[in-house]
Amino acid sequence: NHQDKFVHLHCHDTYSFQDGIGLPSQYAERCAEIGQPALAITNHGNVSSNFKQYKECIKRGIKPIMGCEMYIVEDLNAKEEREYNHITVLALNNKGYLNLLKLVTKSWLEGFYYKPRIDWKSLAENKEGLLFTSGCMSSKAGEIVKPDTFKFNDLLEWLKKQNEMFSPNFYVELTPLSFTEGKKYTEWMYRAAKKLNIPTLATM
Numbered sequence: 586n587h588q589d590k591f592v593h594l595h596c597h598d599t600y601s602f603q604d605g606i607g608l609p610s611q612y613a614e615r616c617a618e619i620g621q622p623a624l625a626i627t628n629h630g631n632v633s634s635n636f637k638q639y640k641e642c643i644k645r646g647i648k649p650i651m652g653c654e655m656y657i658v659e660d661l662n663a664k665e666e667r668e669y670n671h672i673t674v675l676a677l678n679n680k681g682y683l684n685l686l687k688l689v690t691k692s693w694l695e696g697f698y699y700k701p702r703i704d705w706k707s708l709a710e711n712k713e714g715l716l717f718t719s720g721c722m723s724s725k726a727g728e729i730v731k732p733d734t735f736k737f738n739d740l741l742e743w744l745k746k747q748n749e750m751f752s753p754n755f756y757v758e759l760t761p762l763s764f765t766e767g768k769k770y771t772e773w774m775y776r777a778a779k780k781l782n783i784p785t786l787a788t789m
Contacts, residue, residue: 588620594627594650595673595721595758595788598638601628601654609634613641625650627673630701632689651676653689657725661696661704669702671723673758673788674715681714709750717751718758718786719744722770730770740777748783756786 597605598612605628616624624647626638632653642649652675658666676682688703688711696702708717719726725747729740748755757778759771778785 590620590622591787591789592621592623592625592650593789594625594652594675594786595654595718595760596624596626597628597654598626598634600631600634602630604629609637610641613638613645613647616642616647617645621647623648623650625652625675627652627654627675629654629671630656630689630692632685651682651685653685654721655688655692655708656700656702657708658696658702658704661691661702661707664698667699669700670720670725670728672708672720672725673718674708675718676714677716677754678714681716684711684713684715687711705750712751712754715751716754716756717747718756718788719747719774720758721760721788722762722767724758726774727770730773731766735773737773737777740773741780744777744781744783748781756784759785759787760789761787 598607598609599605612624624642626634635651639649654671654673656669657672658669676685688707691707692701692703726740726743729743757774759775762768762771
């Protein structure tokens with residue numbers, strides 16, 4: 586029996602608007618086939634597939650991890666600016682899941698402007714039981730690394746700030762991207778994590 590201990594912590598299923606393709610049942614089935622012990626679904630801006638994810642994972646003896654890739658802005662009340670970043674949020678326990686639901690609800694009811702948005706203040710106020718990662722290339726860190734004039738110290742300062750906000754449950758997210766800009770991003774994120782002694786996690 587093949588046992589693959591890797592756990593996917595950043596996945597989008599068909600409930601992730603214009604982004605995911607697989608059903609929760611298909612993801613759970615594939616994890617079971619290759620012996621993966623757990624699965625996180627982090628759809629963009631919503632947790633709509635959580636019930637199906639939970640049911641399909643439990644049926645196959647897989648631990649379901651509830652999460653969301655949220656749209657983050659500086660000011661929840663700013664309605665004239667469409668710019669946003671991504672942040673990956675995972676529930677560590679029941680309290681964390683309740684806080685995740687609270688944040689996602691707030692992003693739709695109070696922060697919606699083209700996308701369901703949340704701000705840093707709200708995340709910090711409801712961080713109990715939640716794990717945060719630096720996010721994908723569409724994160725604030727990705728925005729810092731993207732320009733040709735990128736300065737490593739700017740990235741270090743931002744990750745330090747993020748770590749202070751969410752520590753001890755903050756991780757630098759590393760993704761094995763194959764295109765040139767993606768490789769650059771992953772390399773600098775790894776260097777920054779080592780420099781600041783912030784733990785890392787790999788997502789695919």
